Amino acid sequence: MFTQSSIQLEILKKRAYNLRWATLPEGVIPLTAADPDFPSAPEIGEAIARYAREQYFCYTPPEGLPMFKESMAAYFQNKRSIPALPDFILPVDSAAFGIYITCKAFLSGGDEAIIFDPVDFLFRYSVETVGGVAVPFAIPAGVDNVDFSQLEQLITPKTRLICLCNPLNPTGKVFKHTELEQLGKIACKHNLIILSDEIWSDIVFTPHQFTSIASISEEIRNSTITITGFSKSYGLAGLRIGAVMASNVQHYERLMNVSLHRSTIHGANVLSQVAATTALTQCEYWLNDFLIHLQAMRDLCINELNALPGFTCIAAEGCYVAFANISSTGKTSQGMQTLLMDKAKVAVVPGLKEWFGPGAEGYIRLSFATSAEILQEAFSRIKQAVA
Incomplete structure (x- = not known):
């Protein structure tokens, strides 16, 4: 249910706005707005129909x-x-x-x-x-x-x-x-x-x-x-x-x-x-399966982020976002967001005052409500960009 095969990228590129697939240039992986890449539970679509x-x-x-x-x-x-x-x-x-x-x-x-x-x-x-x-x-x-x-x-x-x-x-x-x-x-x-x-x-x-x-x-x-x-x-x-x-x-x-x-x-x-x-x-069954997938994606994110030079990230207790401290890289939140966008073709949310308040400076936020394959590709690109 929460695998790469269930994600329909062509539909997401037409419908997923708010800094995601439909608004970013072709080839960019969006780890931005906290919105799942997966389709909703089938019962919901059937009830609407x-x-x-x-x-x-x-x-x-x-x-x-x-x-x-x-x-x-x-x-x-x-x-x-x-x-x-x-x-x-x-x-x-x-x-x-x-x-x-x-x-x-x-x-x-x-x-x-x-x-x-x-x-x-x-x-x-x-x-x-x-x-x-x-x-x-x-x-x-x-x-x-x-x-x-x-x-x-x-x-x-x-x-x-x-x-x-x-x-x-x-x-x-x-x-x-x-x-x-x-x-x-x-x-x-x-x-x-x-x-x-x-x-x-x-x-x-x-x-x-x-x-x-x-x-x-x-x-x-x-x-x-x-x-x-x-x-x-x-x-x-x-x-x-x-x-x-x-x-x-x-x-x-x-x-x-x-x-x-x-x-x-x-x-x-x-x-x-x-x-x-x-x-x-x-649809509680769907939510329960989603949570199992998200916990695995959280762990993947934490391991990858903490392996990057200058990055540290504490495992989230809730929410499907990772809030990574990048202050030891010497870059600002905006500077890191720009680097990842330009060099890695990965979009993240910078810890700017207008997004989260002044306490977010020195951090970036990444959403992990996607597949393991998409996350692994994103981190492969990030590693090369920050090496």
């Missing part, structure tokens, strides 16, 4: 299809130990939009939100787009235990939100129960909202275990907005589907109001909700 054959594409309820909300609630209950209610789950057109509407709902102009550094740019972008101020909290790659008492020192009278990314993109850290409990207690003490982005929560490598912060206690749960999606776990990025979950009616109504779903200006696509429901109810 069945729905489409009936030729009715009516408006859905503004709050989402009942089957989506119920399957999402079952997922949170059974997989995340959260007593989720379908009524408080809102399908959105991506986890990224979920981050944005959470910031919109709970931040006003000049309000502060604490974000991690490094972390995906969407947090800073969303906070600043709604007029907030993003305050970085450093969590360097390789930090085993985070002392969130240091984060508490960043809290001011203007702080309203703590943005949690778990597992953490780009470093691959999976936060421990004790770390999350400490963070949750700090948020409750200061009456702050926790925005918990858990889009990577299905991609966790053994022996590590994922804990959803909303599962720790009722008090923490009532301060948490949980966001997830289907692009990382099931390869549905182009379907633009995610979910936002509140734990009380007040928070849910604030999210609904800023989402503009009731006005029909925004809303989750009906085919996307069908696809996501199918993924949750029929």
